[in-house]
Amino acid sequence: MDANKGIDDWQSLVNKPAYTNDEKQVGIVSAIQAENLVVSNGPITPDKYLVPKASIKKFDQGIIYLNDSWEFVKEKYKFE
Amino acid sequence: MTEKNTEDTHINTTSSSSSSSSAKLKSSYQNLLQEAASLFPKVDQKLLLDIVQFETNYDDWEGSVLLKVVYPAEKVDLDYKKEWIYKRYQRMSSIEENRTLRFKAIRMYLEELEKLLKDDSDIEYITGSATMTPSDAYSA
Numbered sequence: 001m002d003a004n005k006g007i008d009d010w011q012s013l014v015n016k017p018a019y020t021n022d023e024k025q026v027g028i029v030s031a032i033q034a035e036n037l038v039v040s041n042g043p044i045t046p047d048k049y050l051v052p053k054a055s056i057k058k059f060d061q062g063i064i065y066l067n068d069s070w071e072f073v074k075e076k077y078k079f080e
Numbered sequence: 081m082t083e084k085n086t087e088d089t090h091i092n093t094t095s096s097s098s099s100s101s102s103a104k105l106k107s108s109y110q111n112l113l114q115e116a117a118s119l120f121p122k123v124d125q126k127l128l129l130d131i132v133q134f135e136t137n138y139d140d141w142e143g144s145v146l147l148k149v150v151y152p153a154e155k156v157d158l159d160y161k162k163e164w165i166y167k168r169y170q171r172m173s174s175i176e177e178n179r180t181l182r183f184k185a186i187r188m189y190l191e192e193l194e195k196l197l198k199d200d201s202d203i204e205y206i207t208g209s210a211t212m213t214p215s216d217a218y219s220a
Binding site for chain 2: 034036038076077078
């Protein structure tokens with residue numbers, strides 16, 4: 001698979017859910033940065049995660065699948 | 081009949097012209113967003129555009145911004161960064177999630193944001209919110 005995981009338009013990932021490799025939902029993509037996705041979870045004071053584009057395993061039928069586990073995502077990517 | 085045709089033509093022209101203006105405006109906005117993303121790739125776009133809006137529309141805007149500066153997890157000494165921020169802005173920041181420094185700044189104009197990013201290449205991402213009126217240093 002190529003570096004872009006077959007994703008031509010990164011903006012199309014906005015508002016799509018992201019899941020870890022152990023099937024936990026991290027949240028919904030709220031913004032696209034040069035090297036990361038900003039993923040938010042929660043309605044009022046959302047938890048936010050800075051997920052590297054490189055950690056995307058695939059984007060299939062509107063769902064983003066990550067290479068990482070929920071524990072890893074919580075520990076390494078959460079920033080707010 | 082001729083009168084009706086003229087009227088139809090007028091409506092179509094107006095509609096087409098209006099649609100063209102909308103398309104042009106949307107295209108210009110998309111170009112602005114793309115340029116903002118390429119010039120400030122590490123900054124939250126909403127924060128960036130809010131700062132631009134306040135700064136350009138209100139001459140007396142004090143640059144009041146709640147800033148959240150995100151560093152790579154476990155790769156930087158956050159206490160050192162906290163001190164560095166204090167020396168630079170005289171604001172004590174709090175640490176969130178072991179990688180984010182949160183503080184309320186004033187005079188955080190676009191140029192200052194650019195300098196901050198230039199002076200600290202460790203910064204991974206900057207987010208937060210710009211406010212019209214200054215509030216105290218420790219409010220959200």
